[in-house]
Amino acid sequence: MRKNIVAGNWKMNNNAEQTQQLINDLKTAVSGLETETRIIIAPTFVNLALAQNNAAGSSIEVAAQNMHQAKNGAYTGEISADMLTSIGLQTVILGHSERRTYFGENDATLTEKVTAALENELEVIFCFGELLEDRKSDNHFNVVESQLKNVLFNLPASSWEKIVLAYEPVWAIGTGETASPEQAQEMHAFIRSLITDQYGAEVASNVSILYGGSVKPNNAEEIFSKEDVDGGLIGGASLKAQDFTAIIKAI
Numbered sequence: 001m002r003k004n005i006v007a008g009n010w011k012m013n014n015n016a017e018q019t020q021q022l023i024n025d026l027k028t029a030v031s032g033l034e035t036e037t038r039i040i041i042a043p044t045f046v047n048l049a050l051a052q053n054n055a056a057g058s059s060i061e062v063a064a065q066n067m068h069q070a071k072n073g074a075y076t077g078e079i080s081a082d083m084l085t086s087i088g089l090q091t092v093i094l095g096h097s098e099r100r101t102y103f104g105e106n107d108a109t110l111t112e113k114v115t116a117a118l119e120n121e122l123e124v125i126f127c128f129g130e131l132l133e134d135r136k137s138d139n140h141f142n143v144v145e146s147q148l149k150n151v152l153f154n155l156p157a158s159s160w161e162k163i164v165l166a167y168e169p170v171w172a173i174g175t176g177e178t179a180s181p182e183q184a185q186e187m188h189a190f191i192r193s194l195i196t197d198q199y200g201a202e203v204a205s206n207v208s209i210l211y212g213g214s215v216k217p218n219n220a221e222e223i224f225s226k227e228d229v230d231g232g233l234i235g236g237a238s239l240k241a242q243d244f245t246a247i248i249k250a251i
């Protein structure tokens with residue numbers, strides 16, 4: 001079911017003490033909020049169980065930033081879907097551009113990861129988006145279309161209940177440069193039209209499509225006001241309780 005979501009991707013930030021502190025601050029900040037918006041935070045692997053314990057009883061959900069596609073085995077340093085679900089997690093972020101750029105993840109690996117996550121009944125926040133050169137060469141729609149088709153469009157329609165999309169133009173991540181609300185809406189409408197063509201209007205209208213890339217308290221409201229933008233995946237601004245809360249309130 002399509003829902004507004006504000007998710008914080010903490011990336012490689014916050015040690016155990018900082019994780020506890022930020023969650024405590026967030027809990028206080030969101031406790032009085034009358035909101036239907038789902039609030040998700042994605043701390044680093046080593047602090048997931050701690051975060052899960054700290055967030056218990058609040059409206060804050062905890063997600064992982066990544067997982068390995070194999071069930072288990074000789075993959076030093078990796079984490080499986082089963083390990084995530086075993087500590088009560090329900091959601092994993094997959095396909096972030098930093099994973100693609102620095103760790104060589106591609107459509108083939110991501111297809112395996114999405115399949116493994118869904119087999120373990122994890123919800124997937126699937127990230128994708130074009131590079132600056134793609135946008136400059138007017139190739140951004142083609143890039144996004146192939147990223148979605150190659151990984152997600154072989155899934156059965158029923159799997160889409162467990163998919164959240166996060167459009168993150170790479171040129172807007174951590175740069176302070178956001179897509180304009182119009183650029184975000186244009187791409188989100190295009191994404192929804194692709195899903196309509198492949199799966200029909202019902203599936204398309206039920207998918208939450210988040211925007212990510214330099215969302216801040218001062219631009220969130222305008223971006224979120226667009227019809228096909230169902231919230232955001234927030235990096236830097238999710239590391240401060242006050243900023244993250246302001247973004248949640250902007251929905």
Ligand SMILES: O=C(CO)COP(=O)(O)O
Pocket residue numbers: 009096168172173174175176212213214215233234235236237
């Ligand atoms: O990558 C992002 C979220 O996954 C966005 O990061 P910033 O909000 O820091 O640009």
